[in-house]
Amino acid sequence: MFDAVAHAVSALLGQAQTWLFVTLEQPLLYQLHLMDYDDLAYDATLWFVAGAAQILAVYAVLRPLEAWRPIEHWPDRKAARVDVIYTLINRLGLVSLVFFLALQPAFDNLQEWLRLHGVVNLNLDELLPGMRTHPLLGFLIYLVALDFAGYWYHRWQHQFQWWWELHAVHHSQRQLTLWADDRGHLLDDTLQAAFFAALALAIGVPPNQFVLLAMLGGALQSLQHANVRMDFGRLGERLLVSPRFHRLHHAVGYGHELGHGNRARLYGCNFGILFPWWDLLFHSADFVTKP
Template sequence: MQLAMKHPWVLLVMLLAVAAEFLWRRRRGGYDLGGASASFGVALGQAVIRPVTGVALIAIFRAVFDLAPLKLAADDWRTWAAGFVALEFAYYWFHRASHRVRWLWATHAVHHSACELVLPSAIRLGWTEFFSLGWMFFAAVILVGFPPLVVVTLLGLNLIYQVPLHTEAIGRLGALEWVLNTPSHHRAHHSRDKAFLDCNFGGVLIVFDRLFGTFRAEPEGGGLTYGLVHGMDSRNPVRIALHEWSRMFTDMRAARGIKARLRIALGAP
């Protein structure tokens, strides 16, 4: 969203793609305009919050880089090539942890709350990323020696790549399915069907899912259902952004003792 605001042509391309998908879905039977509007509402909230937390993260990342025993050069193409692989590896584990640790899931659940997989759902992202501490996975890449500029740029490109994955308008892509994360793989990732929970965590690549046993292929003919297992379907951006935190803290208050509360926060959703 921040990129689109800085570069109007990016916003124009996004809106044209959303319009084309809208027309395609309307011919096939329907489009949830309320859900798409809610996604834009969540994105606007994040556009307000992200610059504030972004300043803090830049300061943290610079401090982490100062501590790195090895500092790779940002003007060396090999740093960018190795950084791409390192970032993809970190993103895989960040994304996997965001599904398996409830404290992280409280932020990530926002992205999975859309009950229809359309392009606007790509920008339905949580407001509490800084608070949930998922950024520590990428700070670890910086501590290894990759400059913050390299990590932040590659992470931004990773997220931009994933925008067109959030659609049913693009079918399978042949041999690319073996290496890249594709719309087909990402549809399986967003499914709330039991057989597809917690799969396909890759950003640009799908190879780590294949390597670590979390890959699931989309079933022939589709038929997947999307959204959260507990069925939260709100059009209110604030409720969408904070509902899982509310659920988690309610469970933590009901638990007895610090250990029980920590098990809830750090356990599986």
């Protein structure tokens, strides 16, 4: 079932990718004498198409929810408009694509060196052979592995002063909306893209699954930041990060910093990206305090 759905989604994205590339991009590359970059442009087109599809789907679902059940009412939404620009930059895939493609040759060389020295390949699907015969299992294992890394990455962003000063740009938005997830410092976004592209390559995430993982993760994080009065119930709150759970993470003086300058105390709660399991396991979860 999952395999069929994944192939159907990939086929639709692939058709849109091919049409856009052949109709618009390839003629432009030819006119500009840039045909040496046609492979890179073709790969970039897939990320662009996937990102555009995700943005449209997320907006179609979440914007009506924000209008129907807002947790906050604002006289205007001007403060949130800049987040739309952040979203377009991040979701259309340019940063992630550059790092994923740029790091691929380096990881190929590294894995060849490891094999020559008798070191087992890093790919998870070689350590867990069932991932190859059961695509859904493989997808879920990659999802959990990346989310576990994401929890610690996010926690470190709050723990180290220099890193917090970058990540604080994300927390500077006081009007949380479906667009707020991608608000961030360019350097922070670059570090994050490099980290997760490197990790995905290290554990052997196939490129087509990497695109699907990015789409799913982005959609769920848009929901978490949406201005929606929503929780998932006592059990659901412990299975998936909800808007309520993540909104508390954004609470000034509780979810993140307290104080000013060098006297700021960096701490917080609810660092989970998709799953709150890691917050439960490492004692950083708060399901009680109202955001």
